[in-house]
Amino acid sequence: xxxxxxxxxxxxxxxxxxxxxxxxxxxxxxxxxxGAAIPLAVLAKLYSQVLDEAINYSIxxxxxxxxxxxxxxxxxxxxxxxLVGLAMALGMAVTSRNSYDWLFALMSYTGVLGVFLxxxxxxxxxxxxxxxxxxxxxxxxxxxxxxxxxxxxxxIGAYAMLIAIGMLYAxxxxxxxxxxxxxxxxxxxxxxxxxxxxxxxxxxxxxxFGVKAGSVPLHVxxxxxxxxxxxxxxxxxxxxxxxxxxxxxLLLYILMGxxxxxxxxxxxxxxxxxxxxxxxxxxxxxVAGFLAVLQEDIRKLFAYSSISQVGYILLAFGLGSxxxxxxxxxxxxxxxxxKGLFWLVTAAIILxxxxxxxxxxxxxxxxxPFTFAMGLIAVLSLAGIPPTAGFASKWxxxxxxxxxxxxxxxxxxxxxxxxxxxxxxxxxxxxxxxQRPSDLEDVKEAPLPLLIGMAILAIPNLVFGxxxxxVTDYINKMLGGEIVGGDYYRxxxxxxxxxxxxxxxxxxxxxxxxxxxxxxxxxxxxxxxxNTYQSGNPVTEEYNLSIRKNFYRPLAEALEFWLKYSWDRxxxxxxxxxEDFADSLRESFYNGNVQSYSWYLAVVLLILALWGVx
Amino acid sequence: MSERxxxxxxxxxQEFKLFEPLFRWARKKSLWIVAFCTGCGGIxxxxxxxxxxxxxxxxxxxxPSPRMADLFLITGYVTPKTLKRxxxxxxxxxxxxxxxxxxxxxxxxxxxxxxxxVVKQLDKYIPIDVAIAGCMPRPEAVMDGIQxxxxxxxxxxxxxxxxxxxxxEWYRKNQDELFGEGWRERDARRWLAWI
Numbered sequence: 001x002x003x004x005x006x007x008x009x010x011x012x013x014x015x016x017x018x019x020x021x022x023x024x025x026x027x028x029x030x031x032x033x034x035g036a037a038i039p040l041a042v043l044a045k046l047y048s049q050v051l052d053e054a055i056n057y058s059i060x061x062x063x064x065x066x067x068x069x070x071x072x073x074x075x076x077x078x079x080x081x082x083l084v085g086l087a088m089a090l091g092m093a094v095t096s097r098n099s100y101d102w103l104f105a106l107m108s109y110t111g112v113l114g115v116f117l118x119x120x121x122x123x124x125x126x127x128x129x130x131x132x133x134x135x136x137x138x139x140x141x142x143x144x145x146x147x148x149x150x151x152x153x154x155x156i157g158a159y160a161m162l163i164a165i166g167m168l169y170a171x172x173x174x175x176x177x178x179x180x181x182x183x184x185x186x187x188x189x190x191x192x193x194x195x196x197x198x199x200x201x202x203x204x205x206x207x208x209f210g211v212k213a214g215s216v217p218l219h220v221x222x223x224x225x226x227x228x229x230x231x232x233x234x235x236x237x238x239x240x241x242x243x244x245x246x247x248x249x250l251l252l253y254i255l256m257g258x259x260x261x262x263x264x265x266x267x268x269x270x271x272x273x274x275x276x277x278x279x280x281x282x283x284x285x286x287v288a289g290f291l292a293v294l295q296e297d298i299r300k301l302f303a304y305s306s307i308s309q310v311g312y313i314l315l316a317f318g319l320g321s322x323x324x325x326x327x328x329x330x331x332x333x334x335x336x337x338x339k340g341l342f343w344l345v346t347a348a349i350i351l352x353x354x355x356x357x358x359x360x361x362x363x364x365x366x367x368x369p370f371t372f373a374m375g376l377i378a379v380l381s382l383a384g385i386p387p388t389a390g391f392a393s394k395w396x397x398x399x400x401x402x403x404x405x406x407x408x409x410x411x412x413x414x415x416x417x418x419x420x421x422x423x424x425x426x427x428x429x430x431x432x433x434x435q436r437p438s439d440l441e442d443v444k445e446a447p448l449p450l451l452i453g454m455a456i457l458a459i460p461n462l463v464f465g466x467x468x469x470x471v472t473d474y475i476n477k478m479l480g481g482e483i484v485g486g487d488y489y490r491x492x493x494x495x496x497x498x499x500x501x502x503x504x505x506x507x508x509x510x511x512x513x514x515x516x517x518x519x520x521x522x523x524x525x526x527x528x529x530x531n532t533y534q535s536g537n538p539v540t541e542e543y544n545l546s547i548r549k550n551f552y553r554p555l556a557e558a559l560e561f562w563l564k565y566s567w568d569r570x571x572x573x574x575x576x577x578x579e580d581f582a583d584s585l586r587e588s589f590y591n592g593n594v595q596s597y598s599w600y601l602a603v604v605l606l607i608l609a610l611w612g613v614x
Numbered sequence: 615m616s617e618r619x620x621x622x623x624x625x626x627x628q629e630f631k632l633f634e635p636l637f638r639w640a641r642k643k644s645l646w647i648v649a650f651c652t653g654c655g656g657i658x659x660x661x662x663x664x665x666x667x668x669x670x671x672x673x674x675x676x677x678p679s680p681r682m683a684d685l686f687l688i689t690g691y692v693t694p695k696t697l698k699r700x701x702x703x704x705x706x707x708x709x710x711x712x713x714x715x716x717x718x719x720x721x722x723x724x725x726x727x728x729x730x731x732v733v734k735q736l737d738k739y740i741p742i743d744v745a746i747a748g749c750m751p752r753p754e755a756v757m758d759g760i761q762x763x764x765x766x767x768x769x770x771x772x773x774x775x776x777x778x779x780x781x782x783e784w785y786r787k788n789q790d791e792l793f794g795e796g797w798r799e800r801d802a803r804r805w806l807a808w809i
Contacts, residue, residue: 533680533706536650536699538802 004042005057005068008078009113011038012085016106023099029092029449032102036089039082039113043075050075051477056119066126067119067176072478077116077247080333081240083460084340085109088239090453091232091344094446095351100141105233108134108241115244120176121165129158131244135237138229146224149571153221157211164204167197181255188262198256198263202273205252206280213245214307215314216284217567222307227299227356231347232453234299238306239340243332246313249277250325253317270406271320278318282412284311289419290559293552297356298349298431301423302342305382308416309335315413316397319404322483323493326475327396333464333471334389338381341457345375348446348454349431358426359548363436363529367443372432374454379424381461384417387504389461392468392491396484399493426551434546435529466504641684641710642767644673645760648683650703653690655716658750667753672760680706685763688742690750691719691726692733694792698801701789704740704778711775712767714759715745724749738788741774741781 015035019028046055054071070078092105111131118124132154139147169175171193172183187193207218214222222242226234252260252273264272285308292304313335316328348371349364350356365372381390394417401410445451464471469488476483485492489501518524530539539545550556556563589600651659662669663676677683680703692700704711715736718724723734736742743766746759766772778785790797 531706533703536680536703538698538702538798540799540802542803542806 003055003057004046005055005070005117008039008042008070008082009068009110009117011035011042012106012113013110016103016109019106020099020103028099028102029096032106033086033089033093033449035106036082036085036109039109040079040086043079043082046070046075064122065120065176066123068114068117068123069119070117072474073250074116076329076474076478077243077332078113080243080336081109081112081116081236083456084236084239084336085112087340087344087453087456088232088236090449090456091235091347092230093449095230095232095347095450097230101138101230101233104134104137105230105236108138109236112236112240112244116247119178121168121180122175125158125162125165128161128244131241132158135225135241138233138237139225141229143224143228146221146228150221150225152575153211153218153571157208157218160204161208164201164208167201167204171197177251177255184256184259188258191262193259193263195263198259201256202252202260205248206276209245209248209252210280211245212248213242213310213314214284214288215245215280215311216287216307217570219284219288219307220568220571223300223303226303226306226343227297231299231343231350232450234302235340235343235347235453235457238303238343239336242306242310243313243336246310246317246328246332249314249317250328252277253325270404274318274320276318278315278320278406278409281311281313281315281318282409282416284308285315285416286412286419289416289423290555290562292423293419293426294556294559294563295423296358296549298346298358298361298427299356301427302339302346305342305420305423306335306339308420309339309382312394312397312413312416315409316400319400319406319409321400321404322479322481323396323403324400325479326472326483327393327398327400329475329478330389330393330396330468330471334381334393334461337457337460337464338378338388338390341374341378341454341461342382344450344454344457345371345378348450351450352443352446353440358430358551360437361431361440362434362546362548363432364440364443365432367436367440368445370451371446371454374451374458375432376428377458377461379428381465383421383424386465387462387500387507388465389468389471390465392465392471392498392500395498396472396491396493399496403493403495422552422555430546430548430551434548435541435544438541466500468498468500638768638770642764644675645685645712645763646675646677646683647685647687648680648703648707649676649678650680650686650700651689652692652696652700653717653719655687655689655750658716658753658756659687659689662753662756667757669757669760672764674760680704681708683707684711686711686713687716688713688720688736689716691717691724692736693731694733697733697736697739697789698793698797701740702798709775709779710772712743712763712772713740713774714756714763715742716756716759717751718747718749721745721747733792739785739792741777741785743772743774 012035015031015038019031019035022028022031049055050070050072054069056067056069058065058067060066088105088109092101096102096105108131111127111134114127115124115131118127132151136147136151136154139150165175168180172180174180174183211218211221226238229237260273261271266272267275270278288304288308288311292301292308295301295304309331313328313331316324316331318324348368349361352368353361353364355361377388381388384391384394397413398410401413467488468491469486472484472486472491473488486497489499491498491500529545530541530543532539532545534545659676661667674685684707686704686707688700704713715721719726719732720736720742723729723732726732727734733739744759744763746755748755751759763772794800
């Protein structure tokens with residue numbers, strides 16, 4: 001029998017290749033969904049086995065030993081990725097246009113799973129590159145400029161990682177995680193690796209994982225890449241693929257936590273390297289949040305929102321306490337499920353209306369009620385409203401930030417949550433409520449596979465919101481220790497208790513009472529949207545009564561000074577400078593003048609002569 | 615209520631008929647006024663709410679939204695152009711709703727009795743519950759009118775909103791005679807060319 005790990009890892013890729021090669025409409029969708037479902041099924045089957053003993057697989061290829069391992073932590077990440085992957089496949093069954101999409105979407109699925117399962121840097125890097133390449137190909141199909149931006153930044157990240165791996169290899173002589181970890185643990189006491197070298201390794205890894213996680217200032221690829229692709233795929237791109245970056249930050253702790261502590265020491269009782277990560281996260285949360293609020297395109301809004309939410313995960317990991325890790329790991333799950341859900345809702349909206357700008361939408365809740373309900377669950381979860389998974393995970397992060405005595409970082413995440421509420425309200429208002437443009441009268445409910453995909457992601461949002469103990473229980477086992485106490489329905493930390501079931505019951509009773517008052521309060525009648533108070537003036541459908549543009553204009557005006565500075569423009573300018581430089585090099589050196597080529601020869605000979613070679 | 619007017623809320627709560635006296639008492643004790651000032655009477659409104667006469671002690675509050683209001687003060691002469699807005703605002707107020715006509719102009723045109731552009735008898739277009747004569751009436755007179763509407767609410771005599779619903783054809787006919795059929799759409803569309 002083939003090893004389960006290989007089955008998990010290569011089922012999507014094989015399915016993708018078959019779907020691409022067959023390219024029969026209907027069949028390729030079925031194969032793709034089966035391929036995407038296999039990892040989830042196998043992972044679910046292995047749940048109890050993994051907790052007892054890690055499952056290993058290793059193979060020697062071209063002199064490198066590739067080690068893959070399914071341990072509690074990689075199981076957690078892999079199961080999240082495969083959950084989103086399955087939802088993506090169901091969504092793609094209606095939104096994908098050709099087999100090309102299936103090949104690369106499922107290839108990146110394999111890449112992400114591989115990153116989580118790898119236990120050495122060779123396979124980690126190989127699968128990281130596979131993931132990057134496949135997601136780049138998904139974007140390339142739609143928009144060349146955005147895909148190249150993503151690709152160049154990813155390549156910078158990947159090769160920063162390669163240099164860091166090379167440095168680690170030079171210092172420790174090992175490529176597998178266990179040996180590197182051991183060697184750096186020993187080195188923390190001996191100190192053969194200098195602080196400067198460690199700073200360089202740390203910085204390079206920060207760039208590598210920061211690019212994938214989209215932390216400011218390396219986030220510029222995300223808005224373009226997340227928008228310019230199949231939106232069902234973006235559910236995976238933003239829901240699972242960005243977690244590879246977050247996982248990388250976790251890996252930094254696992255591999256070199258002690259050494260980094262020994263090299264950099266502490267600052268105000270915080271680990272210095274963790275402090276840097278926490279502030280990267282905090283800045284990402286706030287900056288991306290503000291940018292999300294000001295977007296006029298539904299895809300751009302969710303792209304910045306995704307950057308902002310991954311910032312929470314980095315921030316939680318940066319707190320450096322076990323509670324911080326628990327909160328961050330929980331947020332990995334809840335971000336994956338609510339952001340995946342958001343992107344599937346977006347896919348449904350774009351599929352059914354063909355529009356992406358807020359100014360073209362409105363009043364769709366009547367036309368797509370189920371999609372609206374799913375979008376509402378995602379909104380509640382993202383804004384952190386109980387009883388959803390988003391509340392439980394954010395609550396843990398708050399608790400951790402307060403316990404870590406980081407008031408400014410905690411303030412940044414509170415601010416970030418407020419902004420998050422502002423932009424989801426923008427989404428609710430502009431897409432679902434208000435007056436419906438006349439060209440959206442024929443919009444229909446999203447097709448069934450997409451709805452099933454949404455339901456797959458909506459159910460965990462509610463289940464893990466009402467019973468957050470299911471997740472924290474696993475995280476406790478994973479991190480080894482009673483980090484978050486309580487039972488299935490209650491979370492208990494040192495400073496607080498959150499009883500999700502009680503909150504749910506109280507909320508339900510409250511809603512029931514409010515419902516009774518509403519039902520018996522008055523005979524409600526349905527009025528047309530134009531029967532609204534325009535200061536007593538008569539209005540008709542020809543008037544646009546909803547604010548569809550510049551919804552947060554006062555905020556934009558208040559931020560005017562800060563918005564003058566843009567990382568996006570900075571990178572664009574840097575790129576054009578590099579291009580100009582390359583042009584000038586070509587023009588000045590390859591100038592077609594034979595005499596200048598002989599001069600180059602003369603100069604080289606002169607140098608050699610001065611060196612004493614000749 | 616009658617089928618022909620199902621555009622309007624049938625307000626009476628059959629389930630809570632027993633509590634009707636309680637509801638009436640509650641209604642008269644918190645009359646919220648839609649702040650729609652017409653004519654010269656608009657300037658006579660603020661003294662009512664401010665420190666000297668202070669009708670807030672009766673639980674009255676000026677309010678910018680018709681959906682939250684139940685008392686509509688017509689404070690002076692009404693031109694046909696304003697009447698359109700008054701009718702739209704009045705229809706937007708949920709039942710039960712009451713109108714106090716304030717000053718002589720809404721009653722019989724007042725000094726503008728021979729104007730081509732003032733509605734002489736407001737009661738033909740929307741139902742008035744209490745009328746206060748005077749030009750302008752003193753705040754004491756207005757407060758007297760308020761006491762009167764409170765008494766009428768308690769006794770159930772203030773039934774303008776019922777009359778409007780039951781006799782809607784008649785009111786509608788009068789409105790259409792004044793403005794012409796389809797005046798709402800026409801009036802709304804007249805600005806579209808100028809956008």
